[in-house]
Amino acid sequence: MYYRDQPEESSYDKFRTYKIKKGDTLESVARDLGVEAEDLRWYHNMYCEIPDLIEADFKSHLKFLILASEKTIEERKEKTEKKNQKVSLAxxxxxxxxxxxxxxxxxxxxxxxxxxxxxxxxxxxxxxxxxxxxxxxxxxxxxxxxxxxxxxxxxxxxxxxxxxxxxxxxxxxxxxxxxxxxxxxxxxxxxxxxxxxxxxxxxxxxxxxxxxxxxxxxxxxxxxxxxxxxxxxxxxxxxxxxxxxxxxxxxxxxxxxxxxxxxxxxxxxxxxxxxxxxxxxxxxxxxxxxxxxxxxxxxxxxxxxxxxxxxxxxxxxxxxxxxxxxxxxxxxxxxxxxxxxxxxxxxxxxxxxxxxx
CATH class of the missing domain: 2.30.230 (Lipovitellin-phosvitin complex; beta-sheet shell regions)
Structure with a gap:
């Protein structure tokens, strides 16, 4: 597992990516990265080309998974935590x-x-x-x-x-x-x-x-x-x-x-x-x-x-x-x-x- 700042595919060169290896699945990569599979799919599908959309799992031709920036991950985490924030009473x-x-x-x-x-x-x-x-x-x-x-x-x-x-x-x-x-x-x-x-x-x-x-x-x-x-x-x-x-x-x-x-x-x-x-x-x-x-x-x-x-x-x-x-x-x-x-x-x-x- 490793990250690439400059992926081989020029269309994704402005994104932080993960290079998919043989045997990788959406669930296994999510588990290894310590994030939710749904979050991986959500961010990748927002920015990928249409043929590279992730449905149930990775498509066989997919080489790179677009990852959210650390800032985006933190903001999404804060939003999720905020959503579940309990109301405080006196x-x-x-x-x-x-x-x-x-x-x-x-x-x-x-x-x-x-x-x-x-x-x-x-x-x-x-x-x-x-x-x-x-x-x-x-x-x-x-x-x-x-x-x-x-x-x-x-x-x-x-x-x-x-x-x-x-x-x-x-x-x-x-x-x-x-x-x-x-x-x-x-x-x-x-x-x-x-x-x-x-x-x-x-x-x-x-x-x-x-x-x-x-x-x-x-x-x-x-x-x-x-x-x-x-x-x-x-x-x-x-x-x-x-x-x-x-x-x-x-x-x-x-x-x-x-x-x-x-x-x-x-x-x-x-x-x-x-x-x-x-x-x-x-x-x-x-x-x-x-x-x-x-x-x-x-x-x-x-x-x-x-x-x-x-x-x-x-x-x-x-x-x-x-x-x-x-x-x-x-x-x-x-x-x-x-x-x-x-x-x-x-x-x-x-x-x-x-x-x-």
């Missing part, structure tokens, strides 16, 4: 919430389905940590822009009203607890003052009963911080991103949990889920947290006239391996009413070129 199997590392922009898409009708809302949302107090409550600033409905800018009276009044809320400052769950609105007075300034412009621009009713609803929502919190409880981004996933798990990295989500109008939908963390990082070196379970119909369970409604909840959170900050989320939940309802939420990090625009 004491008591708690998923750490490193709030001060959160300063990120996301592309956010909501698709809501009611019966045969479907609507999609797209927007860009930024989340920035501002401060943490001694009780481990965290202050965040939320901003959003470029809101589109069904791939176009708001063009109906209702859409325009929602967009105009929605601008009053941002920047929105919220408080999250140490589990990452949204629990309060911090800048209510600031929002209320913005509405007072914007209200006249809204009244000048929009007319009719629809506008008057919507403004009346907005006034009610902004009556005090509690009513505003209740109104924003149906905000899909806030409820998904600040869902309180940073809590204690079991030694198996999972537990049974209840999740509430604003799927039904003016009502919290309840789901019994299994919440778990994958033991190892995924192929992108991210920590995966999953919530998966079924709808709990408490009204149906207590009624003798109707079977309970059925539904599903499935959320996948992908977190940075070092900061545990949310990189992306895929969430889908549904209830099988007479008219089935479903919402699909996707949160992805904005690409650098998008953040610069």
């Amino acid at each position: 004491s008591n199997y708690t998923l750490p919430f490193v709030a001060d590392k959160i300063n990120k922009e996301y592309q956010v898409n909501y698709t809501t389905v009611f019966g045969d009708e479907a609507d999609t809302i797209e927007m860009k949302v930024s989340v920035k940590w501002l401060a943490t107090d001694r009780n481990k409550y965290h202050l965040f600033e939320i901003n959003r822009k470029d809101v589109q409905v069904n791939n176009k800018m708001p063009d109906t009276v209702m859409d325009e009203l929602e967009a105009k009044t929605g601008e009053v809320l941002y920047p929105l400052k919220i408080v999250a607890d140490e589990s990452g769950k949204w629990i309060d609105i911090y800048n209510y007075d600031e929002i209320d003052n913005r509405w007072k300034e914007a209200k006249e412009a809204v009244l000048d621009y929009f007319e009719g009963e629809v506008a008057e009713n919507y403004i009346e609803q907005t006034e009610y929502a902004l009556d005090n911080s509690e009513t505003l919190f209740d109104a924003l409880a149906s905000d899909f981004f806030l409820r998904t991103f600040f869902n309180g996933i940073y809590i204690g798990y079991t030694s198996s990295y999972s537990f049974q949990n209840e999740v509430f989500f604003p799927l039904e109008k003016e009502e919290e939908s309840k789901f019994a889920v299994e919440q778990k963390i994958d033991l190892v990082l995924d192929e992108s070196n991210l920590v995966k947290v999953e919530q998966k379970g079924d709808y709990v119909d408490t009204e149906g369970e207590t009624s003798f006239e109707f079977d309970p409604w059925k539904g599903k909840f499935h959320a996948l959170y992908f977190l940075d391996e070092y900061s545990y900050c949310i990189e992306k989320v895929n969430l889908e939940c549904s209830i099988e009413y007479d008219e089935p309802i479903k919402v699909i939420i996707q949160i992805e990090p904005l690409k650098k070129e998008e953040t610069q625009n």
Whole structure:
């Protein structure tokens, strides 16, 4: 066995090679070189000429086996080890919430389905940590822009009203607890003052009963911080991103949990889920947290006239391996009413070129 820096075949003169001897097999060479046979085949087949491809074993005419460089071997080894790297939790199997590392922009898409009708809302949302107090409550600033409905800018009276009044809320400052769950609105007075300034412009621009009713609803929502919190409880981004996933798990990295989500109008939908963390990082070196379970119909369970409604909840959170900050989320939940309802939420990090625009 020996290595040649300059093989006899000029087409392979830029590669590190092994000269195949009589009696050599793919398995025997792999064993002698201390590598996996599949790794030998993988690298050789990437760079060899088509007639020299290795299938089950060496072809009879093959004289040289192309070997990976030591650097390539090391990188592949590190990648393999990284792929099997176990996720580290804090004491008591708690998923750490490193709030001060959160300063990120996301592309956010909501698709809501009611019966045969479907609507999609797209927007860009930024989340920035501002401060943490001694009780481990965290202050965040939320901003959003470029809101589109069904791939176009708001063009109906209702859409325009929602967009105009929605601008009053941002920047929105919220408080999250140490589990990452949204629990309060911090800048209510600031929002209320913005509405007072914007209200006249809204009244000048929009007319009719629809506008008057919507403004009346907005006034009610902004009556005090509690009513505003209740109104924003149906905000899909806030409820998904600040869902309180940073809590204690079991030694198996999972537990049974209840999740509430604003799927039904003016009502919290309840789901019994299994919440778990994958033991190892995924192929992108991210920590995966999953919530998966079924709808709990408490009204149906207590009624003798109707079977309970059925539904599903499935959320996948992908977190940075070092900061545990949310990189992306895929969430889908549904209830099988007479008219089935479903919402699909996707949160992805904005690409650098998008953040610069």
